[in-house]
Amino acid sequence: MRPFRSENISKPRGTLPFAYPSIEVPLDVEVGCGVGWHPIRYVRENPKRTLVAIEHTRTRFSRFERRIASHDPLPNLHPVHADAVKWITHFLRPATVDRYFFLYPNPRPKPWYSMPFFARVVETLKVGGTVTLATNESFYYVAAKNYFTRVWGLEIVSDRSIAPIEKPRTHFEKKYLSRGESCFDLVVRKS
Ligand SMILES: C[S@@+](CC[C@H](N)C(=O)[O-])C[C@H]1O[C@@H](n2cnc3c(N)ncnc32)[C@H](O)[C@@H]1O
Numbered sequence: 001m002r003p004f005r006s007e008n009i010s011k012p013r014g015t016l017p018f019a020y021p022s023i024e025v026p027l028d029v030e031v032g033c034g035v036g037w038h039p040i041r042y043v044r045e046n047p048k049r050t051l052v053a054i055e056h057t058r059t060r061f062s063r064f065e066r067r068i069a070s071h072d073p074l075p076n077l078h079p080v081h082a083d084a085v086k087w088i089t090h091f092l093r094p095a096t097v098d099r100y101f102f103l104y105p106n107p108r109p110k111p112w113y114s115m116p117f118f119a120r121v122v123e124t125l126k127v128g129g130t131v132t133l134a135t136n137e138s139f140y141y142v143a144a145k146n147y148f149t150r151v152w153g154l155e156i157v158s159d160r161s162i163a164p165i166e167k168p169r170t171h172f173e174k175k176y177l178s179r180g181e182s183c184f185d186l187v188v189r190k191s
Pocket residue numbers: 031032033034035054055056057060082083084085103104105106170171172173
């Protein structure tokens with residue numbers, strides 16, 4: 001795989017630098033959060049953690065913003081309208097992230113796990129930090145597991161199918177489960 005070259009990645013336009021929470025607050029990052037169901041529920045259930053939730057499409061990010069506005073203040077949620085590759089490359093320091101979430105990423109044009117950029121994800125993860133991946137594509141799930149363990153040196157924490165009766169965490173999870181499709185959830189850790 002080509003090495004990741006951060007110098008080739010431009011800064012996200014119009015985005016303010018990230019003000020890290022204090023050191024004792026765990027920092028989590030969700031990549032491609034869509035219309036934001038998961039981030040809002042997650043920060044309400046985890047008031048002592050901070051979540052950066054990144055979405056790059058204007059339409060989905062606007063729906064996410066409207067959803068945030070309809071809730072009581074969510075001080076531990078940091079919504080970001082940007083390309084996650086640019087934002088993570090420019091604003092996160094090595095070994096500062098506790099949990100990454102990639103929930104139902106688009107498998108095309110290129111899966112996250114096989115991009116040189118994933119080296120930056122691993123670099124910014126703390127030792128003991130985790131990456132959660134959910135997908136409805138079995139090929140993606142199998143290939144991600146291989147890449148995570150063999151290329152990125154991550155160890156499997158849990159590896160399961162999502163039962164159709166589980167409460168969906170995201171907009172896409174709801175869509176896939178309601179169609180009767182299989183969904184997979186993989187958690188890996190940096191050891
Ligand atoms: C299939 S949707 C899943 C959305 C949400 N996670 C869910 O499960 O409902 C994938 C999302 O990732 C976003 N996305 C893809 N590449 C991205 C990138 N480089 N930076 C930020 N968001 C990205 C897309 O715009 C889209 O909203």
